[in-house]
Amino acid sequence: MNPGVFDPSILLPAFVAGVLVTATHVPLGMQVLARGIVFIDLAIAQIAGCGVLIADQLGFEPEGAAVQVAALAAALAGALLLTWTERIWPEVQEATIGVVFVL
Structure with a gap:
């Protein structure tokens, strides 16, 4: 070898x-x-992808740190949103996650 x-x-x-x-x-x-x-996890990944798309629309460089920050911020915001909806509507949480994933 x-x-x-x-x-x-x-x-x-x-x-x-x-x-x-x-x-x-x-x-x-x-x-x-x-x-x-x-x-x-898939829903949060999709939300992070939306953050990347928004950063692209705002004109940030695709390889820049701003795009990574946008993805992280979007993922954290999505996680907070889903945590909030879990407290309000726990019986439909899985459906809410599915809708977020599809959107």
Whole structure:
């Protein structure tokens, strides 16, 4: 086997990214399954995508940090909105998430 195949400069950042994703997504996934709200992650991702579209319409560069901030702000606003609707209409939360996802 070629020793150059296991280049630490490539493998170490990928390993660290994998550990970070696992550390954040496992607790989130457990919370989603415990609450029975399965599609909330997809709805939040769609809302973040809308934030990117709005940033594009406002003229921000696609590779710029402003687009990432817009996506993060939209995702946080969507999460707050869905948390608020869960408190008001808990019996229709899954349907509300589905509507947000489709919109």
